[in-house]
Amino acid sequence: MEKDVFCKIVDGEIPAHIVYEDDEIMAFLDISQVTKGHTLVIPKKHYDNFLSVPKELMHKVMDVAQRIGQAQITSLHANGVNILTNCYEAAGQTVKHFHVHVIPRFDANDALKIEFKENAAGINLPALKDEIKKSL
Numbered sequence: 001m002e003k004d005v006f007c008k009i010v011d012g013e014i015p016a017h018i019v020y021e022d023d024e025i026m027a028f029l030d031i032s033q034v035t036k037g038h039t040l041v042i043p044k045k046h047y048d049n050f051l052s053v054p055k056e057l058m059h060k061v062m063d064v065a066q067r068i069g070q071a072q073i074t075s076l077h078a079n080g081v082n083i084l085t086n087c088y089e090a091a092g093q094t095v096k097h098f099h100v101h102v103i104p105r106f107d108a109n110d111a112l113k114i115e116f117k118e119n120a121a122g123i124n125l126p127a128l129k130d131e132i133k134k135s136l
């Protein structure tokens with residue numbers, strides 16, 4: 001199987017602007033910089049996405065994501081931060097190596113658009129809740 005781009009960064013085969021690194025976790029600037037400071041946090045070991053990563057490692061990734069979000073507020077003077085992780089292509093995942101986006105927000109007119117449209121008409125919420133609960 002061909003190595004994904006983040007495994008190549010971990011192995012030093014392609015460059016990245018690394019803001020944090022320990023034995024298990026790495027964080028580096030996203031090449032797209034959707035906003036200034038946009039950072040990705042990954043486990044060094046390959047897992048496809050958030051849904052398949054072991055819990056302890058997921059906790060370590062989220063711990064670093066929290067610290068980076070805090071740093072974006074204090075160092076970059078961001079007014080807010082979005083923490084985002086896409087799972088599978090249908091959700092917009094393009095790199096199949098678990099990663100958490102930590103995206104500082106400065107103003108309402110920046111390049112990131114996240115919109116939660118009202119869409120509950122015709123959905124049976126009690127039945128839907130039961131559908132999800134039965135698999136937990």
Ligand code: AMP
Pocket residue numbers: 005014016029030031032033040085086092093094095096
């Ligand atoms: P996603 O769509 O959630 O899979 O996000 C993948 C992200 O990886 C995108 O925001 C890309 O800009 C970013 N990306 C792809 N290649 C690189 C790279 N070589 N260095 C840093 N970020 C990258």
